[in-house]
Amino acid sequence: MSANSHYRKKLGGWGEAQGREYLTKKGYILLEKNYHTRFGEIDLIMSSGAHLVAVEVKTRRSNAYGIAEYSITPKKFQSLQAAMQVYLYSLDEPVPDWQVDVLVIETTSRDSPEIIHYENVYLDYLNE
Numbered sequence: 001m002s003a004n005s006h007y008r009k010k011l012g013g014w015g016e017a018q019g020r021e022y023l024t025k026k027g028y029i030l031l032e033k034n035y036h037t038r039f040g041e042i043d044l045i046m047s048s049g050a051h052l053v054a055v056e057v058k059t060r061r062s063n064a065y066g067i068a069e070y071s072i073t074p075k076k077f078q079s080l081q082a083a084m085q086v087y088l089y090s091l092d093e094p095v096p097d098w099q100v101d102v103l104v105i106e107t108t109s110r111d112s113p114e115i116i117h118y119e120n121v122y123l124d125y126l127n128e
Helices: 003-025 074-090
Strands: 030-036 040-048 051-060 096-106 114-118
Touching: 003 030, 003 040, 003 051, 003 096, 003 114, 030 074, 040 114, 051 074, 074 096
Parallel strands: 051 096
Antiparallel strands: 030 040, 040 051, 096 114
16 A cells, blocks of 8 residues: 555544544434445445434545545445445335435644535436
């Protein structure tokens, strides 16, 4: 593993931990982390009230490669939805109410990250 990919993996893991802590404080309950399927990975699967939430966490130290929100491409969004369908199929009882949330963790200091929470993301341009 290259030093750069090791750094990105470490930064991503730190961001996911920050995201879990943030959502837990908001009352979400962690069900799965880094849930892998043949369609892709869901960073966090959490419950909030009566519905499930597939959470994509994007961690950035700078905007050198663009803002984090733009890294959710149509392909990534579709893979999140497909992976979530696999998870839902694995459950004993059907769960009709679920959503995709995006957490952006922006930091220049590991002590005080800024967290932006996009709830119930829907990419309407997928239907064009």
